[in-house]
Amino acid sequence: xxxxxxxxxxxxxxxxxxxxxxxxxxxxxxxxxxxxxxxxxxxxxxxxxxxxxxxxxxxxxxxxxxxxxxxxxxxxxxxxxxxxxxxxxxxxxxxxxxxxxxxxxxxxxxxxxxxxxxxxxxxxxxxxxxxxxxxxxxxxxxxxxxxxxxxxxxxxxxxxxxxxxxxxxxxxxxxxxxxxxxxxxxxxxxxxxxxxxxxxxxxxxxxxxxxxxxxxxxxxxxxxxxxxxxxxxxxxxxxxxxxxxxxxxxxxxxxxxxxxxxxxxxxxxxxxxxxxxxxxxxxxxxxxxxxxxxxxxxxxxxxxxxxxxx
Amino acid sequence: xxxxxxxxxxxxxxxxxxxxxxxxxxxxxxxxxxxxxxxxxxxxxxxxxxxxxxxxxxxxxxxxxxxxxxxxxxxxxxxxxxxxxxxxxxxxxxxxxxxxxxxxxxxxxxxxxxxxxxxxxxxxxxxxxxxxxxxxxxxxxxxxxxxxxxxxxxxxxxxxxxxxxxxxxxxxxxxxxxxxxxxxxxxxxxxxxxxxxxxxxxxxxxxxxxxxxxxxxxxxxxxxxxxxxxxxxxxxxxxxxxxxxxxxxxxxxxxxxxxxxxxxxxxxxxxxxxxxxxxxxxxxxxxx
Numbered sequence: 001x002x003x004x005x006x007x008x009x010x011x012x013x014x015x016x017x018x019x020x021x022x023x024x025x026x027x028x029x030x031x032x033x034x035x036x037x038x039x040x041x042x043x044x045x046x047x048x049x050x051x052x053x054x055x056x057x058x059x060x061x062x063x064x065x066x067x068x069x070x071x072x073x074x075x076x077x078x079x080x081x082x083x084x085x086x087x088x089x090x091x092x093x094x095x096x097x098x099x100x101x102x103x104x105x106x107x108x109x110x111x112x113x114x115x116x117x118x119x120x121x122x123x124x125x126x127x128x129x130x131x132x133x134x135x136x137x138x139x140x141x142x143x144x145x146x147x148x149x150x151x152x153x154x155x156x157x158x159x160x161x162x163x164x165x166x167x168x169x170x171x172x173x174x175x176x177x178x179x180x181x182x183x184x185x186x187x188x189x190x191x192x193x194x195x196x197x198x199x200x201x202x203x204x205x206x207x208x209x210x211x212x213x214x215x216x217x218x219x220x221x222x223x224x225x226x227x228x229x230x231x232x233x234x235x236x237x238x239x240x241x242x243x244x245x246x247x248x249x250x251x252x253x254x255x256x257x258x259x260x261x262x263x264x265x266x267x268x269x270x271x272x273x274x275x276x277x278x279x280x281x282x283x284x285x286x287x288x289x290x291x292x293x294x295x296x297x298x299x300x301x302x303x304x305x306x307x308x309x310x
Numbered sequence: 311x312x313x314x315x316x317x318x319x320x321x322x323x324x325x326x327x328x329x330x331x332x333x334x335x336x337x338x339x340x341x342x343x344x345x346x347x348x349x350x351x352x353x354x355x356x357x358x359x360x361x362x363x364x365x366x367x368x369x370x371x372x373x374x375x376x377x378x379x380x381x382x383x384x385x386x387x388x389x390x391x392x393x394x395x396x397x398x399x400x401x402x403x404x405x406x407x408x409x410x411x412x413x414x415x416x417x418x419x420x421x422x423x424x425x426x427x428x429x430x431x432x433x434x435x436x437x438x439x440x441x442x443x444x445x446x447x448x449x450x451x452x453x454x455x456x457x458x459x460x461x462x463x464x465x466x467x468x469x470x471x472x473x474x475x476x477x478x479x480x481x482x483x484x485x486x487x488x489x490x491x492x493x494x495x496x497x498x499x500x501x502x503x504x505x506x507x508x509x510x511x512x513x514x515x516x517x518x519x520x521x522x523x524x525x526x527x528x529x530x531x532x533x534x535x536x537x538x539x540x541x542x543x544x545x546x547x548x549x550x551x552x553x554x555x556x557x558x559x560x561x562x563x564x565x566x567x568x569x570x571x572x573x574x575x576x577x578x579x580x581x582x583x584x585x586x587x588x589x590x591x592x593x594x595x596x597x598x
Binding site for chain 1: 332333334336337340341344345346347348349351352353354355357358359360362378379380408409411412414415416418419420421422423424425426429456457459478479480481482483484485486487488489490491492496500503504506507509526550551552553554555556561563564565566567
């Protein structure tokens with residue numbers, strides 16, 4: 001090793017002296033990925049759609065979750081709900097940038113995490129402080145039937161400026177998605193107040209049809225005016241390696257949460273385009289993971305890919 | 311079916327309370343509408359964004375390109391930073407470099423997902439930030455972690471510079487790249503986003519090359535220097551390799567503040583000073 005000005009001290013590795021921006025070098029890093037928590041389900045409990053809707057909606061959802069915790073490991077993410085909308089509107093009025101909005105939104109979701117944690121406390125399921133949540137997640141999941149986190153990804157001041165407007169693009173649905181992808185979880189279920197994704201906004205179109213299953217690219221191509229989840233999920237599915245689909249279910253019919261976690265198709269399944277992203281075939285880590293894959297096979301059967309067409 | 315209330319049960323008392331207390335029509339719409347509604351979202355840039363720390367400069371000190379070179383490269387740059395303290399506020403972010411490449415290659419082999427590689431990269435850029443911090447400590451320059459960013463304006467006012475680690479704090483929530491497994495938003499991106507969110511007066515990347523070339527000048531001697539270019543022109547060239555992370559170029563298109571970045575050769579004394587003074591040294595890449 002030399003310390004002359006023209007030479008850097010290098011550690012021997014196959015990426016040594018390589019530019020991590022070089023296209024060929026990046027291709028060489030395509031490799032299979034391990035699943036850290038293949039048995040755990042990530043369940044996102046909507047903020048506006050569930051927690052803000054009051055006791056009549058929340059209590060039945062909590063009852064269902066309590067029952068599920070007896071047999072399943074649950075990672076529960078929550079949304080910030082209407083308080084996040086309000087803080088966004090004040091912050092926007094004050095001219096604050098996207099990163100500050102993202103930083104602020106974590107507080108509301110954290111409050112909701114604590115509300116859900118209070119209701120599930122008898123089961124040993126509590127809201128985990130965000131600073132320790134990621135690193136200690138496998139420990140918590142081993143020790144308790146479930147954990148709760150605020151779904152906000154830790155982008156904070158480092159949130160990406162969106163192309164349009166100033167609202168943070170990576171909100172709580174995205175936080176739950178990215179977590180499920182990184183930890184290789186069994187499934188992601190988004191609990192909302194609608195039966196799934198519709199072809200038109202049923203508020204203004206009486207004949208709106210529920211789309212039971214659709215690929216992310218098809219859904220993006222349709223450019224629907226609204227979606228019941230963060231739009232960025234469609235892009236994230238395009239590069240996901242472990243999480244190839246998620247299901248949107250109606251939490252106002254709480255039995256559907258249970259059905260979805262049992263691998264049944266009861267809402268809208270949005271799946272990664274089979275052609276998108278790198279195709280890496282991984283060994284199935286545990287037998288029970290097959291449930292999630294068989295769900296994908298159901299979704300890919302042409303007959304029910306799109307209700308509207310059938 | 312209850313789509314009638316979009317994603318928010320706006321007939322509920324709690325929502326009504328916030329709605330009737332909303333400051334603006336836009337506030338009303340945000341409380342009752344959907345955040346996936348592009349027409350609504352488009353209205354959220356109607357107020358001009360404020361600059362939080364408009365008189366500071368963000369300076370990124372490269373990992374592999376700079377800190378890994380050791381004393382011969384780093385000491386003169388530290389002297390130059392100190393000499394500029396009286397005239398310029400500096401938010402100094404660090405790259406990760408060769409140890410991150412080692413950690414990534416070990417991690418890739420063992421099947422680590424991108425989010426875990428992001429954690430590993432964070433640790434290395436943290437080491438580099440600590441070292442730069444100790445070199446500047448006698449001038450009262452503090453090291454700040456993301457959790458301490460609220461104190462950053464005070465430190466800048468009092469001590470004129472701070473050091474932070476460049477890796478954005480995405481950790482397990484890091485997005486996958488389109489190709490490969492390496493985290494796509496690394497230290498260039500993390501440092502760039504600090505400049506964007508605070509609305510600083512400049513974003514200077516200190517590297518070991520004059521600026522942007524048509525190829526990696528370390529490997530291709532025919533590589534031609536590019537003094538000034540837009541992100542669109544750069545994208546059209548479809549270069550095999552570029553001097554900053556591609557994510558920075560992508561984010562610049564959506565940026566509200568940081569629409570231009572400077573890439574300079576920090577091995578040449580005086581370049582940082584000139585860049586801080588607003589002179590065109592190295593390459594300037596602009597969004598417009």
